[in-house]
Amino acid sequence: MKRTSWPGRADPLGVLLSVAGGAALALLPFVVFKTNRIVPGDPRGLFEALPAATAATCTVLLALSALVAVSIADAKQRLSAALVGLTVVALAAAAAGNALTPPGNHVVRVAPGAAFWVLLVCLGLMATDAITRMRPGPGLRVLFLGLFFAIAGAALAHGTFDHLSVMREYAVNASRFAHEARRHVWLAFGSLLAAVAVGVPLGIVGHRAPRLRGAILGTLNLIQTIPAIALFGILMAPLGALAAALPWVGELGIRGIGAAPAVVALFLYSLLPIVANTVAGLTRVSRAAVEAARGMGMTDWQVLTGVELALAMPVILTGIRVVLVQNIGMVTVAALIGGGGLGTFVFQGIGQTAIDLVLLGAIPIVALAFSAAVLLDALVEVMDRGPA
Amino acid sequence: MIRLENLSKQYGASTVVERVSLTVERNSITVIVGTSGSGKSTLLRMINRLVEPSSGRVLLDGADTAAEPPHLLRRRIGYAIQGHGLFPHRTVAENIATVPRLLKWTEARIRARVDELLSVFQLDPASYAHVFPHQLSGGQQQRVGVARALAAEPAVLLMDEPFGALDPIIRAKAQEDLLDIQRRFGTTIVLVTHDMDEAFRLGNRVAVMSGGRLLQYDRPAALLTHPADPFVARMTGVSDRAMKLLSLTTAGEVALPGSCQGPAVAASVSLREVLSELLWSGAAVATVVEADGTPRGYLTVAAILAHARP
Numbered sequence: 035m036k037r038t039s040w041p042g043r044a045d046p047l048g049v050l051l052s053v054a055g056g057a058a059l060a061l062l063p064f065v066v067f068k069t070n071r072i073v074p075g076d077p078r079g080l081f082e083a084l085p086a087a088t089a090a091t092c093t094v095l096l097a098l099s100a101l102v103a104v105s106i107a108d109a110k111q112r113l114s115a116a117l118v119g120l121t122v123v124a125l126a127a128a129a130a131g132n133a134l135t136p137p138g139n140h141v142v143r144v145a146p147g148a149a150f151w152v153l154l155v156c157l158g159l160m161a162t163d164a165i166t167r168m169r170p171g172p173g174l175r176v177l178f179l180g181l182f183f184a185i186a187g188a189a190l191a192h193g194t195f196d197h198l199s200v201m202r203e204y205a206v207n208a209s210r211f212a213h214e215a216r217r218h219v220w221l222a223f224g225s226l227l228a229a230v231a232v233g234v235p236l237g238i239v240g241h242r243a244p245r246l247r248g249a250i251l252g253t254l255n256l257i258q259t260i261p262a263i264a265l266f267g268i269l270m271a272p273l274g275a276l277a278a279a280l281p282w283v284g285e286l287g288i289r290g291i292g293a294a295p296a297v298v299a300l301f302l303y304s305l306l307p308i309v310a311n312t313v314a315g316l317t318r319v320s321r322a323a324v325e326a327a328r329g330m331g332m333t334d335w336q337v338l339t340g341v342e343l344a345l346a347m348p349v350i351l352t353g354i355r356v357v358l359v360q361n362i363g364m365v366t367v368a369a370l371i372g373g374g375g376l377g378t379f380v381f382q383g384i385g386q387t388a389i390d391l392v393l394l395g396a397i398p399i400v401a402l403a404f405s406a407a408v409l410l411d412a413l414v415e416v417m418d419r420g421p422a
Numbered sequence: 423m424i425r426l427e428n429l430s431k432q433y434g435a436s437t438v439v440e441r442v443s444l445t446v447e448r449n450s451i452t453v454i455v456g457t458s459g460s461g462k463s464t465l466l467r468m469i470n471r472l473v474e475p476s477s478g479r480v481l482l483d484g485a486d487t488a489a490e491p492p493h494l495l496r497r498r499i500g501y502a503i504q505g506h507g508l509f510p511h512r513t514v515a516e517n518i519a520t521v522p523r524l525l526k527w528t529e530a531r532i533r534a535r536v537d538e539l540l541s542v543f544q545l546d547p548a549s550y551a552h553v554f555p556h557q558l559s560g561g562q563q564q565r566v567g568v569a570r571a572l573a574a575e576p577a578v579l580l581m582d583e584p585f586g587a588l589d590p591i592i593r594a595k596a597q598e599d600l601l602d603i604q605r606r607f608g609t610t611i612v613l614v615t616h617d618m619d620e621a622f623r624l625g626n627r628v629a630v631m632s633g634g635r636l637l638q639y640d641r642p643a644a645l646l647t648h649p650a651d652p653f654v655a656r657m658t659g660v661s662d663r664a665m666k667l668l669s670l671t672t673a674g675e676v677a678l679p680g681s682c683q684g685p686a687v688a689a690s691v692s693l694r695e696v697l698s699e700l701l702w703s704g705a706a707v708a709t710v711v712e713a714d715g716t717p718r719g720y721l722t723v724a725a726i727l728a729h730a731r732p
Contacts, residue, residue: 322505322506322507323507323508324507325503326503326508326567326570327509327520328496329472329501329503329580330496330520330521330571331493331495331497331498331521331524332493332524344511345509345510345511
């Protein structure tokens with residue numbers, strides 16, 4: 035294992051991240067102080083926001099992280115340093131919120147500034163780079179994810195960040211937040227489940243009938259090229275007409291606007307990755323294994339489920355992973371047509387030029403998409419382990 | 423006993439198998455040999471109905487196979503193919519247990535059978551039962567493929583170029599093992615190959631196919647001594663047919679009574695090997711001995727040569 039190579043050879047990524055982080059800390063505001071939620075803010079550097087001793091401690095700790103990033107090759111030490119850095123940045127922001135907010139005042143806003151975000155990105159990249167170098171198994175990656183959420187959740191529950199602007203917005207919207215978050219997940223998963231239910235059989239048909247394959251994949255490719263907003267528009271008319279013609283359909287919640295066109299659009303977008311990966315997965319199944327399965331007296335259904343789909347599953351799961359991550363992001367746009375979800379906060383925030391409200395929607399969306407990617411990647415790896 | 427009656431297969435306008443009739447005796451090995459495109463695999467696959475005959479019928483112990491649902495028929499017939507076709511996502515034990523599971527055997531019976539077969543195929547159950555196929559060598563994979571085909575104790579085993587993917591040394595071993603297995607379980611085997619040497623080594627009877635037609639179906643020696651047409655002669659090989667004929671007879675079968683001084687040869691080796699031994703050692707006479715070493719008789723060069731002609 036290579037240990038310190040500094041000062042002989044500096045880690046290029048470490049140098050880049052340290053320079054970017056250091057410059058941001060020196061030149062950009064760490065937090066933005068606002069007297070209420072929509073007025074332009076007053077930028078504050080780290081030393082303007084925190085008592086000098088605290089700010090100095092934070093700076094020293096961050097400098098140590100940068101030193102590790104530049105000079106130490108060992109992945110575990112790099113990860114530890116990055117995690118220390120992330121903790122320092124998060125706690126410094128929380129402390130700045132506490133320090134700048136007058137007691138009992140719920141109107142002033144202390145929002146994380148540009149330096150905070152740059153540091154977060156730099157340290158986050160350092161952490162993911164270190165984790166990648168460690169090549170952890172799927173179980174360990176899921177454990178990392180769980181630990182992260184446990185710590186973040188504990189900090190949120192404890193109220194560590196309560197004086198930061200995003201949490202102020204949360205405090206105002208707490209009941210709606212839970213509802214919209216559930217709706218967000220439901221929209222993303224519902225359209226995924228529908229796409230799997232339709233896409234896997236369609237992929238099987240495409241695999242068995244090469245002449246249909248071109249037509250199916252061509253049509254789905256075409257749908258992918260339609261922008262989401264345009265597709266909502268296209269779906270509004272037929273779904274609206276359907277609800278008008280058949281009142282009971284409308285009572286089921288299927289209307290021109292709302293969740294129905296959003297789910298239908300996401301479903302249509304989801305089909306291509308599912309169908310294409312099902313075809314690809316089935317194509318890679320050994321013909322000899324299928325021939326042997328039939329020759330030994332498995333029924334067609336047993337051959338399909340026990341051999342073909344079982345062997346294609348890692349590739350199909352990869353398609354499901356693509357769709358889930360894609361859907362979690364795209365559900366955001368559904369808020370535009372009354373579909374609900376966390377996008378509601380994003381678009382409300384944009385309308386009110388309240389960036390904190392945008393973040394209240396955006397941060398959980400990113401966290402959801404990231405978690406989905408980690409969990410499904412781990413699942414794919416576990417499923418793909420047996421066969422060569 | 424397997425009986426094929428006027429079996430034909432057409433795909434559109436092209437005839438792949440044309441009016442083939444033959445009978446495979448119980449407990450024997452029949453080898454179907456032919457060039458690629460001769461229809462030999464299609465003929466084999468019509469026996470377990472992986473290919474449905476266009477006309478004609480297949481009788482298994484007198485019963486028409488068309489009367490039974492194909493997947494139930496196939497569970498009674500072993501099937502092993504080139505490249506083994508093992509399921510990569512299942513362990514060796516699970517692969518072998520495939521047909522017994524389909525037949526809903528009890529777990530205890532399945533486990534006992536899997537262990538028995540692994541031992542028969544010289545794979546220690548403790549170290550091989552729970553590994554995946556890709557962890558085995560090519561020869562081991564092939565043995566597991568045959569073990570899987572024999573798992574439910576089928577009376578009939580169909581094999582489609584089972585040794586085609588093996589290198590020559592492992593292939594020779596696999597052929598010997600197959601002969602042992604056949605003697606042990608008494609399975610009726612129908613095997614397809616393009617390799618005439620393999621056909622002669624394994625087959626009690628050999629069926630030569632070309633262009634979808636059965637040219638000749640006979641004992642190996644008869645194919646050499648009385649080829650039905652020039653194609654069969656070409657397939658069996660004209661230039662070394664005398665040596666091939668010698669390789670079909672064992673020393674024990676034709677040893678002359680009495681005893682004579684000469685190098686000892688086992689009764690089970692072929693006349694070809696005895697002749698080679700005599701030529702190599704310069705002796706005129708070889709003593710034929712049983713496996714336990716007791717003398718059985720003797721062979722002279724002249725006596726051997728007498729068997730090299732029809």
